[in-house]
Amino acid sequence: MTTEKFDVVILGGGNAGIGVTGPVRRAGMSVAMIESRDLGGTCPNRGCTPKKVLVAAGHTLHEIERAAVHHIAVGKPRLDWAALIDREKDMIKHIPANLARAMARRQVEVIKGHATFASPNTVRVGDRALQAKHIVIATGSKPRPLPIPGAEHMITSDEMLSERELPASVIFIGGGVISLEFAHVYARTGVEVTILEALPQLLPAMDADAVTQLQGESERIGIGINTGVSVRKIEPANGRLRVVFVHGGHEQTLEADRVVNGAGRIANVDTLNLDAGNVAQTHGRVEVDSCLRSTSNPLVHVCGDAVPISPQLSPIATYEGDIVGRNIVEGAKYSPDYGGMATSVYTTPPLAAVGLTETAAGQKGLAIDVHVNDMLDWFSARTYAETVAWSKVIVEKATDRILGAHFVGHAGQELVNIFGLAMRFGITATQIRENVYAYPTFASDIKHMLGHG
Numbered sequence: 043m044t045t046e047k048f049d050v051v052i053l054g055g056g057n058a059g060i061g062v063t064g065p066v067r068r069a070g071m072s073v074a075m076i077e078s079r080d081l082g083g084t085c086p087n088r089g090c091t092p093k094k095v096l097v098a099a100g101h102t103l104h105e106i107e108r109a110a111v112h113h114i115a116v117g118k119p120r121l122d123w124a125a126l127i128d129r130e131k132d133m134i135k136h137i138p139a140n141l142a143r144a145m146a147r148r149q150v151e152v153i154k155g156h157a158t159f160a161s162p163n164t165v166r167v168g169d170r171a172l173q174a175k176h177i178v179i180a181t182g183s184k185p186r187p188l189p190i191p192g193a194e195h196m197i198t199s200d201e202m203l204s205e206r207e208l209p210a211s212v213i214f215i216g217g218g219v220i221s222l223e224f225a226h227v228y229a230r231t232g233v234e235v236t237i238l239e240a241l242p243q244l245l246p247a248m249d250a251d252a253v254t255q256l257q258g259e260s261e262r263i264g265i266g267i268n269t270g271v272s273v274r275k276i277e278p279a280n281g282r283l284r285v286v287f288v289h290g291g292h293e294q295t296l297e298a299d300r301v302v303n304g305a306g307r308i309a310n311v312d313t314l315n316l317d318a319g320n321v322a323q324t325h326g327r328v329e330v331d332s333c334l335r336s337t338s339n340p341l342v343h344v345c346g347d348a349v350p351i352s353p354q355l356s357p358i359a360t361y362e363g364d365i366v367g368r369n370i371v372e373g374a375k376y377s378p379d380y381g382g383m384a385t386s387v388y389t390t391p392p393l394a395a396v397g398l399t400e401t402a403a404g405q406k407g408l409a410i411d412v413h414v415n416d417m418l419d420w421f422s423a424r425t426y427a428e429t430v431a432w433s434k435v436i437v438e439k440a441t442d443r444i445l446g447a448h449f450v451g452h453a454g455q456e457l458v459n460i461f462g463l464a465m466r467f468g469i470t471a472t473q474i475r476e477n478v479y480a481y482p483t484f485a486s487d488i489k490h491m492l493g494h495g
């Protein structure tokens with residue numbers, strides 16, 4: 043086997059891996075990218091993008107439900123699920139080929155196959171050995187395995203995005219982002235949906251009051267929610283699946299057509315032969331320094347969902363990829379700053395957030411003003427017949443800095459970006475309030491969300 047030499051070898055062609063290619067190719071470095079599945083990775087092929095097509099259909103069903111408020115009479119909607127899945131697949135089908143062309147234009151050599159470490163500076167893929175000055179782990183994440191009997195009966199988001207037959211009932215084990223997003227779509231199509239969450243709160247990283255608002259809306263559309271649940275086993279029963287769980291000290295059972303693993307995702311690094319690469323890890327978490335380099339092998343960099351310490355979101359994967367790329371070119375001098383990174387749970391309405399929750403701000407001992415508004419009675423919420431319109435903005439008293447902003451409804455998934463911008467670039471709460479916004483828009487309500495000063 044001959045050994046080929048590159049400046050940079052990237053394991054994984056998702057957001058993170060592609061993010062690395064910009065800075066290193068601009069610097070003229072030779073780059074190989076190894077991808078075992080589809081270029082683009084999870085977000086465009088099996089995540090954000092196809093999911094949003096289903097979310098958009100759920101949103102439309104929600105609008106139809108609210109049509110009567112506008113004095114529009116509509117019949118009972120009928121959704122052709124198989125055709126919707128076809129639409130979703132059709133919208134994303136060209137993405138890997140488009141990205142292959144983009145990588146070719148960037149003169150990145152894309153190699154199909156599963157990469158593993160052969161030594162601290164060599165990667166093996168098929169019968170090729172690639173030696174590199176820098177190796178990047180950008181291999182993403184995979185569903186967290188659940189150590190319960192019958193776990194093999196569960197499906198994941200991959201199947202939910204592909205199965206053309208709509209189930210009559212679904213149980214989600216875990217009440218995180220993916221579960222809630224699919225639960226809202228399913229419930230609006232008439233599927234019987236139950237969420238079983240081990241912790242006392244759904245979406246445990248999110249602001250508790252925002253989650254209460256979203257939980258209320260989820261229950262309003264018929265989603266059954268049980269928190270503080272311990273799932274014991276999953277077993278086939280009468281052509282369906284039975285979940286046995288303990289809730290409130292009592293063993294209970296529930297049956298459904300499908301059971302979904304919604305217990306979150308873990309870094310996908312267990313098949314990389316990290317030991318051969320001298321890459322230190324603890325329980326599948328690669329140890330990284332503040333510049334996203336392996337603590338044991340400084341030639342190895344990690345970015346995207348494979349990083350164990352940052353939120354698993356596609357813009358963050360791209361951002362970390364860019365940082366890794368710049369560190370490779372300029373030496374390790376850039377560290378990620380996760381402040382002001384907005385996120386959204388794409389339920390209908392969405393829960394959007396940036397920065398600290400009220401609890402986290404309290405734990406840091408910060409003196410804060412908390413502006414909470416139930417906006418259902420506000421003109422804009424009534425105009426659009428919103429079912430939830432809620433916001434919480436957290437401002438540091440001493441500095442007037444925005445520390446966090448949380449929304450359910452009221453175009454929060456767009457407004458949150460204004461608050462993210464403010465947090466990143468030091469725009470104060472007073473400056474946000476003093477801005478002149480187009481009227482009537484949801485953004486024009488921001489002044490009122492922050493009180494009148």
Ligand SMILES: Cc1cc2nc3c(=O)[nH]c(=O)nc-3n(C[C@H](O)[C@H](O)[C@H](O)COP(=O)(O)OP(=O)(O)OC[C@H]3O[C@@H](n4cnc5c(N)ncnc54)[C@H](O)[C@@H]3O)c2cc1C
Pocket residue numbers: 053054055056057058059076077078079080081082083084085086088089090091093155156157158180181182183199220310313314345346347348354355356357359388
């Ligand atoms: C259902 C779902 C919905 C989501 N929705 C959103 C959303 O709305 N917004 C958002 O911001 N984020 C969302 N995410 C998260 C987002 O998709 C990820 O954060 C993002 O894709 C991570 O990018 P990455 O490059 O780190 O990993 P990936 O995109 O997963 O890319 C990793 C790539 O590495 C390849 N690979 C793995 N191992 C090897 C190997 N040994 N050799 C070669 N190749 C390998 C994989 O095939 C994959 O293509 C969603 C995720 C899921 C699952």
